[in-house]
Amino acid sequence: MQTFKPLAGVRVLSFELAFSLPSGTRALHDMGADVVRVSPPERSQDRYISVIDGVFHGKRCISIDLTTESGRDIACRLADQADVVCSNFRPHVLGKYGLDADTLRRQRPELICLQVSGYGTPGPWSEYPAFGPSTEAAGGLTWLMAPQGERPARLGTGVFSDQLSGRHSALAVVAALRKRQESGRGATIDHSMTAAISHLIGIPLTRAGLTGEVPDYRPNRDSRYVPQGIYPARGTDEWIAISTQSDAAWHALAELIGLDPALSKADRQAAHDAIDAALARWTAGFDKDELTERLQSLGVAAAPVRTVRDSNSDPQFAARGALQMVRHRRPKLGHDAHPHPPLPWRIVGRNRRRVTDYRHTGQDNRAVMRDWLAMDDAAVTALERSGALTKAPPLELAERPASALRDADFASKAGLE
Missing domain, CATH: 3.40.50.10540 (Crotonobetainyl-coa:carnitine coa-transferase; domain 1)
Incomplete structure (x- = not known):
């Protein structure tokens, strides 16, 4: 190829x-x-x-x-x-x-x-x-x-x-x-x-130009998608992102958690805090990856909230070849290579250019x-x-190398071996 x-x-x-x-x-x-x-x-x-x-x-x-x-x-x-x-x-x-x-x-x-x-x-x-x-x-x-x-x-x-x-x-x-x-x-x-x-x-900039008002940032909220937010999952500091982008998605989600699927978007917007609380109680009992699969199968947009360390061994990354190992010449790092993402897009049927080492x-x-x-x-x-x-x-590097944070089986998880 x-x-x-x-x-x-x-x-x-x-x-x-x-x-x-x-x-x-x-x-x-x-x-x-x-x-x-x-x-x-x-x-x-x-x-x-x-x-x-x-x-x-x-x-x-x-x-x-x-x-x-x-x-x-x-x-x-x-x-x-x-x-x-x-x-x-x-x-x-x-x-x-x-x-x-x-x-x-x-x-x-x-x-x-x-x-x-x-x-x-x-x-x-x-x-x-x-x-x-x-x-x-x-x-x-x-x-x-x-x-x-x-x-x-x-x-x-x-x-x-x-x-x-x-x-x-x-x-x-x-x-x-x-x-x-x-x-x-x-x-x-x-x-x-x-x-x-x-x-x-561009969108808030245009709105400000049309209305003269500066929109406030509302974390996890969007007037189009209700409910939407980051919710706790089972475990310590584990989270899942959920965005209900259609009435059909709301119906599927509401039936799962025991809420009224007939609520209109306006009703859901008004009750967003209460819906969030109910949803958070429900999601807290599930593994974030398993729950993501379940919600996605029902047409509800969901994703596990990953740390950077998690992302390095994500199976989707591995499937797309989204990480490449880069060699370096820094013996004191304790590792002779580190993962690095190439361009996020690829031409189907062609190899990406291999990432090469850093030149001092x-x-x-x-x-x-x-x-x-x-x-x-x-x-x-x-x-x-x-x-x-x-x-x-x-020069000796001034920051702790990322290799010190890796799991022993990092390379195999990331599809790099």
Whole structure:
């Protein structure tokens, strides 16, 4: 069976930090692109397993000191060989080194440039520094996610903003590559992390624009689906999610728990608290997985509430090949590989590209200079000695490895053996 690599042959040069852009270039890599991550000399992100596992796997890594003239020259020469040049610094940063989109595309109109920033350009906030949680706050998500009576809202982890921005950015690059096939011209893509959040919350945003009212977040409640919520299951801290999305589903559920199946949606909405209490008493006597199967067989949407650890050995994940083992070179982790999810979609009849290991700062200096610039080892050595290119051994990780939390039979449960 062939491996699905639609972006094979596409070269991506990415000046990236943190999660937003790296999650997008990770998707480009998983679709076959040769993604070269340009790391700053201080290699600060080599230390964190959350970054390594989450967004840096598979990409080749070089380290360039852009404050040196020879470093800037190397970066510009690499950009000349790239199909796509990406950055998630503030918009002005690469311009200091002659690597901004206007300069690069003036020389090569076929180049695609992607700039990911907190607020996008133009606008009064264009140069403001940003991180995932701050863009979620500015975009309106943080307020919506704070339950009524729990103001001020609390900052989240930034996972929505970072992951959405990455996925939208990857989609934009693929669209620009497709258009270039027709026109021969590239594009400059400007992506706002805050706008990605607005895109996510389009329904409440539209309602606020129509009514002038800011909707309150109501955990587990939805005006369309009654009842809906998270209910206790048998055991300690075990839960099941149930959403009754039609009158037929309500009839089936009501007959199971001894409530009136003839209640209308309006009646159920008015009695939601009482229904929740009755439902919780009933679900508490059942195993969450067994109850999920029973409810699903009756047409009631239900799912066990899984921990991340549970999800790693979920049989549905295993059936779809939704986890791959990634090798790493960190002997002190106590394990030589860890599970990692590839792209969540697949082309039926094709293999996904295998997830490859994380490359630490400067590890691929020689390979990339050879492949992209036809540079020999002596020239690379000279650049490393001058400080234009840097190379460093792996740092000891600063976080507890996920392998320490695994069951002994984890790999077999996850379908990885």
